[in-house]
Amino acid sequence: MIVTIDGVAASGKSSVSSGVAQALGVPYVSSGLLYRAATLLGLEADLDLRGAPGLLKLLGTHPVRLEPLAGGNRVWQGERDLTDDLHSTRVDRGVSVVAALPEVREWVDAQLRALPEPFVAEGRDMGTNVFPHAPHKFYLTASARIRAERRARERPEDVPAIEADLQRRDELDTVQSAPAPDALVIDTGPLDLQGVIDTILTRLR
Numbered sequence: 001m002i003v004t005i006d007g008v009a010a011s012g013k014s015s016v017s018s019g020v021a022q023a024l025g026v027p028y029v030s031s032g033l034l035y036r037a038a039t040l041l042g043l044e045a046d047l048d049l050r051g052a053p054g055l056l057k058l059l060g061t062h063p064v065r066l067e068p069l070a071g072g073n074r075v076w077q078g079e080r081d082l083t084d085d086l087h088s089t090r091v092d093r094g095v096s097v098v099a100a101l102p103e104v105r106e107w108v109d110a111q112l113r114a115l116p117e118p119f120v121a122e123g124r125d126m127g128t129n130v131f132p133h134a135p136h137k138f139y140l141t142a143s144a145r146i147r148a149e150r151r152a153r154e155r156p157e158d159v160p161a162i163e164a165d166l167q168r169r170d171e172l173d174t175v176q177s178a179p180a181p182d183a184l185v186i187d188t189g190p191l192d193l194q195g196v197i198d199t200i201l202t203r204l205r
């Protein structure tokens, strides 16, 4: 069984997916981490992030592996754990460009589809493109201001700067971020984290 949880940037996808996955006793899969890993490695290699061939060559010679766990995902390149470097402002600013490359999307989708069920998958296009036959689909939203206020608790930047970055990413990610027609759309603005998790668990049960 696959549960998909998609949504806009910083809408709570990974926190909510982790809570739902732990309640169900299954792993969750954070697809965005693979796009972030491709971005980080491209930046470190000083590549033009708009160029798929260079990125794919890098990913082919230095394979990246996603480790899905219920409590949190980790991303490995050989023995190197990339996870803690994937949520920097630098990666945030480059990742939408990388995620727009069809070749990189194919690379991510192939890794996701090879994972053994059951799991909760979170991202942008889990319910539309990667797992369109999933029986349970959810889509999280909240205003850019609320998302920025939440994120400001974990980043050095102030709320207006984070909000501007989120709005920019929302625009760049629009193409692959539409909710599946059969997804339950949840406005997380008025809910706390547990409230969102409970809404999903209630629907699943």
Ligand SMILES: Nc1ncnc2c1ncn2[C@@H]1O[C@H](COP(=O)(O)OP(=O)(O)OP(=O)(O)O)[C@@H](O)[C@H]1O
Binding pocket: 007, 008, 009, 010, 011, 012, 013, 014, 015, 016, 032, 150, 151, 153, 154, 188, 191, 192, 193, 194, 196
């Ligand atoms: N409903 C909520 N109420 C309060 N805080 C929340 C809620 N949902 C998420 N948060 C907080 O908002 C922040 C962003 O959440 P999270 O990282 O899970 O979002 P995301 O959608 O996975 O982000 P990204 O798109 O950048 O990967 C975290 O600090 C999280 O604890």
Ligand SMILES: Nc1ccn([C@H]2C[C@H](O)[C@@H](COP(=O)(O)O)O2)c(=O)n1
Binding pocket: 009, 010, 013, 031, 032, 033, 035, 036, 095, 096, 099, 100, 122, 123, 124, 125, 126, 169, 173, 176
């Ligand atoms: N299925 C996905 C997952 C992620 N992306 C893009 C969109 C974001 O700009 C970036 C990082 O995702 P996040 O960690 O913010 O969820 O990757 C995508 O296009 N498709």
